[in-house]
Structure formats: structure tokens, C-alpha cells
Amino acid sequence: MDLLWALPLALLALWLVAEAVTRAVLEFPLRVDFYGSVSRDAVRSWQALHGVKVAAGPGWLHLGWIADPEREAYRIERRTGEVWQNVGRTRYGSCLVRGAGDAFRVWARPKAGGGDERLIGEASAEAAPGGAAPPPLQRPEIAGGWRPLFRPSRHGRYVNDHDVYRDSAGRWRLIGITSRTDGDFGAERYFGVGVSETFPPDVEMREEAPVADFGELAWAPEVVEPNAAGEGYALFWSPHRLSRMDSADGIHWGNPRVVMSAPFHRFFRDPAVVEVADGQWLLYATARGRYFSRIDTYQSFDLERWQYIGAALDSSWGSERNSPFASMESPVVLNRAGRYYLSFTYNNGSCFWPGLLLLLHVWPGRESYEETLVVHADNPYRFGTYRGRDRTPNLVARLRTHAPAYIHDPESDAWFITTAGWPWAATLTAGEVAVAPLRWAPIA
Helix, strand or coil, X not given: CHHHHHHHHHHHHHHHXXXXXXXXXXXXXXCCCCCCCCCHHHHHHHHHHHCCEEEEEECEEEEECCCCCCCEEEEEEEEECCEEEEEEEECCCEEEEECCCCEEEEEEXXXXXXXXXXXXXXXXXXXXXXXXXXXXXXXXXXXXXXXEEECCCCCCCCCCCEEEEECCCCCEEEEEEECCCCCCHHHCCEEEEEEECXXXXXXXXXXXXXXXXXXXXXXXXXXXXXXXXXXXXXXXXXCCCEEEEEXXXXXXXXXXXXXXXXXXXXXXXXXXXXXXXXXXXXXXEEEECCCCEEEEEEEECCCCCCEEXXXXXXXXXXXXXXXXXXXXXXXXXXXXXXXXXXXXXECCCCCHHHHHHHHCXXXXXXXXXXXXXXXXXXXXXXXCEECCCCCCCCEEEEECCCCCCEEEECCCXXXXXXXXXXXCCCCCCCCCEEEEEEEEEECC
């Protein structure tokens, strides 16, 4: 009997050692720090500048501020009439509040003790009326066949994660990961660019000169178009830190810089930026906790300084994939009539061996490469916990696509979705970005 148990126990021990070693090797060189783009010494000055910012939607509002979690904890009060009441405590510069109130205050308390509370700021705000009818719930559906949209030939051989936007002249632009290999992620150091006058064009987009060729990894470009304040275009990319460039026209880019050298969690990549209120942006990124994959949220009041405020989506027991380098990739957040939809490509397996096969350009179960899940929430800050396809009540869609961009043409009110990926892993494409129509189907 002892010999009968010896082999399974030895194999289990070997497996656990391989998992531990893989995770340690992957994590060791990656820098992390809550403070993100705000240095410890500058926290007080940025707190004084921004105070407390408010974003609101039907039935909720959010208070945001610059935080100092090593030295302070925060208490939130709400005033109803003449009475102030505690409504929450938090470590980070973020508090999601339900219900009505006349005003809100955020107090900082020294963690070391022995000091008085300090007022961070006060804000007068009300949650937008929720009423009897919550924001309508819809399901995104691929509503037609795929057709080629763009594949580089001069500056690359494929496109993986990408973004689609309009430049100042109204032309449509696609910018995406590429290289002159057949899909070597270590060689992805700039972005291929495609251009067309209409979207989708009758023929494929034409290729232009690449962007962000700085001799270092450049993954998952994200373009933020000019806002109401008239600020120009911003281009963000990863991995493991957040870089940025600027443009006045969305064509010519300059002033490259690192705006967050050490994010809060390891395996930070694939940033997606959403403006949630005037002068307030959220950045969603791939991440991982101790074991389970997640999508993290960072907050900014100027698109330059970012701080972690929490997980937009956790995963837990029942989740199918939790890779050592995280499995919830390519997040996108969309606002449809007051309801928010978080889309993410879900792959990479759960153990050390898919990562080893990745180096050999082998993808077990290739159709899993093109699985994208969509969950919903009534606010952009918290999408709950993913516990598997059958145990996640706010899961609204499974789409067969990899690293999609969601494109809305305001002139025609038409929606489109894309798919892309490494030629050796994808099954829907062979290196090109493909496009298909998208519809939003009501859910009772």
C-alpha cells in the first residue's frame, strides 16, 4: 500500500514544485507598488489639488481621491439633512456609494495613531435617479461572417491586440501589436498601423509606418481620443508598466514616456481606458492575485497619474483558467444606456505547462484561444466575481473572438467587432484582423 501511494505523492510534489518555481521565476523581475504614478512625497500636494471627485449613474455614485495607503486609512461620511453618518471605510482612494445624500466627506486617519483626522475633501452629489426601471440589459452577438480588415506586409506579418479609432481628419485607424515573426511575443516591439476612409472599408485597410518602435516590448495599444476639454490624443501601452505618447491629430505621435513604472500587481498588461466623468478616467488591466486571475482598476484625474483602486472583476473557485501570468486578457468596458459591459479574452490555461508550450508555439485546444466573455454591471467600478460559466449570474455572452475591439459608427449607429491573434494559435484568422457586424439583443 505504501508503494501504491508513493508514486502519486511524488508526482503531486513534482507538480507543486514546478508550479512554485514557474511562478517565482515569472514574478521575480516584476516591480510592483501601489503608488503607481504618484510618488509618496507628492501625495499630499495631489490630494490638495484634486480633493474629492464624484462620478454618478442610476442608483450609485463614486467618490475618488488620491490615497496614501501606507500611512493613512479613510472614512467616508454622508449627510442627510443635518446629520452626518459613516457610510464606509477604505484603504484606497475609491468608495462606491448606494442611495441618496446631500453631501459627502472623506477623512484621512493616520495609521500610526496619535494624530487627528484630516479632511481630504467634501463633495455635494446625488446618485442619478434609479427609478423603477434599471438600465436595460442587452447581450452582444456576432451578427454575420468575418471578413479581412487589415494585415501588415511591410512592417509585420500579423496583428494581435489592437485598437480602432478616428483621427482628426475623420479617417479610421487601426493600431496593433505586430512583428516580422509568425507570432513571437518577445519580438513585439512596435505597432502596425492600418488606415481607411470608411469603416469597414470595401477593401482592406492600407498600411502606414509603424508606431512606438523603441526597442522594448510594446503590447496592447490603447488610444484615448480628444475629450470635451480639447486635449489631444493619448496612446497607452504595456506590459508590466504603463507607457504613453501624445498626438495632436491621432497620426503623428511624440513625447514617449513611462507614466507608471510599477503597477500594484504583477502581470499588468492590456490597458483599457474609459472616461467615467469629466476629468475622471479608469484604466482596466490584466492582473493576478495569489492564484486567481483578475482585472484591476486604476484611477486618474489627468490621464498622467494613476493609482490602483481595486479589482473590477475577481475570479475564484469554479473559474476555469488561472494562468501563472494571468488569464483575463484584453479587457474592454462599454457603456450602453447606463449599463456597463466588461469584455475579456479568457485563455492561457491554469498551470505551468501551457506557458512552456507557448514558448514552443503550441496551443492546446486551439479554439480556446478565441473565447471572449462579457459580464455586466450597473456601474463601471465593480463587476463582481467570476466563478465559472455556469455560476456567474452577470455573465451575458460568450463570443468566439480573440482580443476584440468594439467599434461604433455614430453616423450609421452600426456596431462592429474584430478578432485577431498569432497565426500559429488563431483559428478564425491567419494573421489578419477580421471584422464582423455586432448587434445588441435585449434580455428580458
